[in-house]
Amino acid sequence: MSLLPVDQALKIITESVTLLPVEKIHLAEAHGRVSAADHSAKLNQPPFNASAMDGYAVCAADLEKIPAHLEVIGEAPAGKLYEGTVAPGTAVRIFTGGALPDGADSVVIQENTERPDDTTVIILKQPEYRQNIRKKGNDFLEGQTLLSAGQTLNARHIGMLAAANIAMITVYKKPRVALLSTGDELRAVGEDIGPGQIVNSNALLLANLIRENGGEVQDLGVARDNEISLREKVSAIKDVDLLLTIGGASVGDHDIVQDILVEMGLDVAFWKVAMRPGKPLIFGKFSPDSFDMPMFGLPGNPASAYVCAINFLLPALHKMQGRKDIGLPVSQAILDHDLPENGPRQHYMRAHYTENAEGLKIVRTTPSQDSAKLSTLAASNCLLLRPPMAAAAPEGHRCPILILKP
Numbered sequence: 001m002s003l004l005p006v007d008q009a010l011k012i013i014t015e016s017v018t019l020l021p022v023e024k025i026h027l028a029e030a031h032g033r034v035s036a037a038d039h040s041a042k043l044n045q046p047p048f049n050a051s052a053m054d055g056y057a058v059c060a061a062d063l064e065k066i067p068a069h070l071e072v073i074g075e076a077p078a079g080k081l082y083e084g085t086v087a088p089g090t091a092v093r094i095f096t097g098g099a100l101p102d103g104a105d106s107v108v109i110q111e112n113t114e115r116p117d118d119t120t121v122i123i124l125k126q127p128e129y130r131q132n133i134r135k136k137g138n139d140f141l142e143g144q145t146l147l148s149a150g151q152t153l154n155a156r157h158i159g160m161l162a163a164a165n166i167a168m169i170t171v172y173k174k175p176r177v178a179l180l181s182t183g184d185e186l187r188a189v190g191e192d193i194g195p196g197q198i199v200n201s202n203a204l205l206l207a208n209l210i211r212e213n214g215g216e217v218q219d220l221g222v223a224r225d226n227e228i229s230l231r232e233k234v235s236a237i238k239d240v241d242l243l244l245t246i247g248g249a250s251v252g253d254h255d256i257v258q259d260i261l262v263e264m265g266l267d268v269a270f271w272k273v274a275m276r277p278g279k280p281l282i283f284g285k286f287s288p289d290s291f292d293m294p295m296f297g298l299p300g301n302p303a304s305a306y307v308c309a310i311n312f313l314l315p316a317l318h319k320m321q322g323r324k325d326i327g328l329p330v331s332q333a334i335l336d337h338d339l340p341e342n343g344p345r346q347h348y349m350r351a352h353y354t355e356n357a358e359g360l361k362i363v364r365t366t367p368s369q370d371s372a373k374l375s376t377l378a379a380s381n382c383l384l385l386r387p388p389m390a391a392a393a394p395e396g397h398r399c400p401i402l403i404l405k406p
Contacts, residue, residue: 003274005388006346010312012269013283014326017294017316020173020241027161030153032214033171034321039147041164044137049100051076053132056091056113056121057104060129068123072115076101091121100133107132140164150324152214172322177210178240179203180220180233182248182257183300188222201374202246202305206298209309210244212405213317223248230260234288241320242293243286244313247300257282257297264288266295274388275346277304277371281312301371307348307383310402328402331382333363339386339393347386350376353401363401380404 004012022036051057057076062068070091076082078097086092086103094100094107109132112125140146146164147157153169161169186200187193200222207217218240223233225248237243248257262268265288273281282297296313298305310328318326333353353363365384366376382401386393393399 003272003279003345004270006273006275006311009270009273009281009283010315013294013312013316014319016269016283016285017319019322020175020320022170023173024168024170027158027167027169030158030161030169030171031155033153033169033174034214034323035147035149035151035153035169036172036322037149037170038145039161039166039169041140041142041144041146041166043165044142045139045163046134046136049136050134051094051096051098051100051107051132052134053107053109054095055107055109055132056123057082057086057094057101057107058091058123058127059086059088059104060106060127062088063106063108063123063126066123066126070121070123072119072121074101091123093121105133106130150322152323152325172320175210175215175242175317175320176218176240177215177242177244177317178218178220178237179207179210180243180245181222182225182230182245183222184225186222186247202298202300202302205302205306205374206244206246206309209306209314210317213314214321214323215242215317225256227256227260230256231264234261234264237291240291240293242316243295245282245295245297246305248297261286261295261297271297273308274344275307275311275348276343277301277348277369278308278311279304279345281308283312299371302374303350303369303371303377306377310383310404311348328404331361331401331403332398333361333382333384333401335393335395335397335399336362336364338395339365339397339399341392342386342388342390344388346388348402349384349386350380351382351384351401352380353382361401363399381406 073090074082074092076092076094076098081099082092082101086101092101106127108127114122181200181203185197187197210217220233223230245257248255266284266286268284271282280299284295286293286295298308315327349365351363351365353361381404385400
């Protein structure tokens with residue numbers, strides 16, 4: 001099977017995955033979720049004309065001559081209405097967030113006043129008409145659309161929706177991912193590591209990447225390099241939307257994932273992508289007796305697994321959630337060193353960028369691009385993209401980069 005270009009592989013994946021069902025959840029649980037409908041305000045914000053400052057609610061017509069002496073007839077703190085009316089020659093002590101009393105049209109800040117006694121205020125500076133007043137509905141109006149479908153909710157969105165008195169929100173369900181590691185050599189974090197064994201770092205790496213991107217993980221543990229173990233682990237899958245395997249995707253004698261899963265109901269869409277790291281990527285539709293879901297088979301080297309996940313798994317997860325922003329953000333950066341010409345596979349180089357005084361991104365690749373190295377991956381904040389057969393790039397050349405989440 002020939003190597004599939006990256007863009008064609010991504011097209012196959014995004015056309016294969018579908019939106020998940022929707023559910024209603026409480027706003028307090030909505031951070032990071034994706035809106036599945038437009039959401040409109042249930043009230044005006046602010047719901048009344050409110051003071052923006054501590055001071056005095058007055059009639060501007062009383063202040064044509066400064067200083068002006070006004071009778072203080074009451075108070076309007078936040079949360080309590082002054083029931084009377086501000087008549088000519090009077091003022092009401094008001095506090096930030098307090099409702100503007102009837103008859104008042106401006107607020108004088110307290111720094112521009114004096115209080116000679118308990119019943120009198122002297123206005124020292126004339127305010128502009130309607131100064132220091134937040135007009136009813138000047139933030140948003142009842143019925144106004146505040147959040148559109150496909151928006152990933154952050155803390156700012158949630159604060160706005162809370163102010164609009166929206167308690168329940170319609171979102172797409174979280175993708176549930178079955179995560180299966182493979183390999184006789186793998187041991188859990190914290191276990192004693194014997195000769196020829198390694199820690200299963202990939203499971204935690206990818207589980208957290210999935211959670212960062214809105215998914216839930218059903219960790220199936222480790223399948224050993226034999227048919228019985230692999231079948232037992234896969235048979236334990238329940239109530240998931242996607243199957244992700246790590247390791248066993250290449251061509252070695254112990255790389256049995258594809259063969260066994262095909263026997264169990266996997267229809268392979270492609271195997272092997274023209275990229276590095278990450279060439280031996282499997283993608284298909286897994287349809288055993290009770291499931292019908294996308295399946296990704298990632299290579300076992302950590303950088304290879306991560307780069308494949310970034311480029312293919314994340315767009316799939318994002319589309320399943322109805323996100324508008326599918327995949328990682330792409331930017332441009334200036335090389336601060338020369339790069340040699342690239343080979344026939346698209347190269348995703350681990351790299352780190354900084355910004356100069358002009359706001360331009362300056363990028364440097366990590367010293368080693370070994371696909372087994374996690375230290376260089378952890379030190380990177382971007383992946384520098386080199387297209388197939390790209391010519392040598394000198395220092396100062398602009399290159400596309402994929403921005404990794406901090």
